[in-house]
Amino acid sequence: MRQVRRAEAKVPTTAGRRAHNRKETVAGYGFLVPWLIGFLGLTVGPMIFSLYLAFTKYNLFTEPEWIGLDNFVRMFTEDPNYIQSVQITLVYVLVGTPIKLAAALGVAMLLNYRDRGSGFFRSSFYAPSLIGASVSVAIVWRAMFSTDGPVDDTLSFFGIDIGGWVGNVALVIPMMILLAVWQFGAPMVIFLAGLKQIPQELYEAAEVDGAGPWHKFRNVTIPMLSSVIFFNLLLELINAFQVFASAYIISNGSGGPAGMTNFYTLYLYKRGFADLQMGYASAMAWVLVIVVAIIAFILFKTQKSWVHYAGENR
């Protein structure tokens, strides 16, 4: 066996290997043709064009007019609507994501506790994740949280009389956050798969050392799950920044009340496609790209200090 391998290793001369590689390269790029066209034509090309547009004034019908950094300056100094959309989006992302992930982890741990019936529960909790972004759900949500809607009625029953959430400037963001949290099923499924991979021996060892439930959670579950937490955190943060359809439907495209559902991408859409300020909207899009890139960068940089990989998964 060893001899055969050594013989094989001697055969390819540099010329032979290059020919072989060339054949493989042709095959590789051959299989990648559709993806490459899409990647270059629908992702990289548009990104470059949008970067150019970000420095122009462009209304789709006349030629783009180069205005340098004006779009960015206007955004941060002269556009209160932009500042507001940044603020509400940040609140939505920074409050909503941790709650959603906590709910996902909590329920995943509950489901991991016993196997009986957990398939049914798992599916029920996962269902909202599939349909959460649909127009139907946004319509239901608006009905649920309207004045005298089911949620309002339930709260009144307990003596909390706050009226509807939809038209309420203070409550419409919490309502949107609840819609996001309601879709905790997707990260939950990922957490559950991670929990199932934690060796039971670790818990037993911790128990022998006299660890209570909190210590086991803090010192076994969290470290063993950190790579999954990292993954969920990254994806959920990035998704949360891009909330669009529900905000659009709940406010009928207006971003109201008082701009409180004017989330970043909804405002971007309105600037670009309603006001035809394609340059300004492109500049907004690039700010979003940079913010997402920074978040991803920070998460990847800090992961060494808190993400624990137990050997290699693959």
Add this chain to the structure above:
Amino acid sequence: MTTFEAPRVEVVENALEPTAPARRRRVKRKTINTVIWFVVLLVLTAIVLYPLVWLFFATFKPSSEFGQNQGLIPNNPTFDNYTKVVEGIAGTPLYQFFANSFFIAIMAVIGTLISSALAAYAFARIRFRGVGILFAAMIGTLLLPFHVIIIPQYIMFQKLELVDTYWPLIIPKFLATEAFFVFLIVQFIRNIPRDMDEAARIDGAGHIRIFFSIIVPLIKPALITSAIFTFIWTWNDFLGPLLYINSPEKYPLPIALRLYNDATSTSDYGATVAVSFLALVPILIFFIVFQRFLVAGVATQGLKG
């Protein structure tokens, strides 16, 4: 998990607490815990599913009832909403919106499967110059906010005079722009032992042969998962059709739904609710039939990330 947990607990009990009453007490406590666990989960399920159940029952409420009764059960159940809704809106019958949605979704499924599987095979099985960088670029697009490319894409399709056709919604699917599926299939192929395709290579089979006769049959579960997700995501997609489709007779359901929702404030709320529910039915059926694949797809995707 319970299966290998149970015998161990037994051993510990025998060693530490040999008395029968103690053991009985312990078993009792375990039963109580299980009951609490079950009740908590049932309550959570009820809360999570309530909006959907509410939607279902609301479709039987007459429009006039929505102002007064937001509870679950309609006071005067009626099929009026459905009969009214089937006629359609803006001169377009309801089935047309369904047909439009189905057409777009099925084309998207076909396109995604072909293009993603081809790309995934290249990334997972072919060693060629540049594969590492291209793979990293592909993963990078997973994190890229979609909104940075919609404006130039729109301008492009507008210049090509493809606005108000389905092409802008379908072409990207045939070009594997949804990196999630490429990645999903890559992970799946990597878990398939190389033995078979290496044997085939020694027998002189090329990559095309190996791909079609060995890999494709083996990655069926990943393809099914991708197909279902593509179908559901395309079916739910709002922004794409909102940008590109202008004629009501070409509207897919989510945009048509907005039509019901805009044109009618409170007077025809029943119709809006009925269409909302009908729009969810195909997804719910898909979900119930294929939930195993969906859950497995999400789980593996996350773990190998």
